Amino acid sequence: MVKHIVLFKLKNELSAAEKKAMMHAFKTAVEALPATIPVIRRIEVGLNANPQETWDIALYSEFDSMEDVETYATHPDHVAAGKIIADARQERACIDYEI
Numbered sequence: 001m002v003k004h005i006v007l008f009k010l011k012n013e014l015s016a017a018e019k020k021a022m023m024h025a026f027k028t029a030v031e032a033l034p035a036t037i038p039v040i041r042r043i044e045v046g047l048n049a050n051p052q053e054t055w056d057i058a059l060y061s062e063f064d065s066m067e068d069v070e071t072y073a074t075h076p077d078h079v080a081a082g083k084i085i086a087d088a089r090q091e092r093a094c095i096d097y098e099i
Contacts, residue, residue: 002065005095006092007057008057008092009089010056018088022084023047027047033077037077039072045058
């Protein structure tokens with residue numbers, strides 16, 4: 001099994017309302033992906049509730065293999081979900097590890 005964890009930081013110049021709307025739209029889109037991308041075993045998006053922390057969004061997902069992670073990453077529905085925050089994203093950190 002592969003665990004795929006991604007953190008996103010949105011640009012500081014966005015208003016709190018813009019960030020919140022974008023974060024919720026991203027969460028809704030990503031959490032709908034298992035309906036169209038069957039290789040996803042589990043997925044969830046957490047939105048930061050602590051303003052003292054750096055990162056705005058955490059994405060946690062599980063796959064059977066690294067090949068499945070690649071299938072997910074290149075799937076058109078995943079690409080479309082990513083576009084929701086693409087222009088607002090300041091930083092991204094990712095780790096994929098096998099257990």
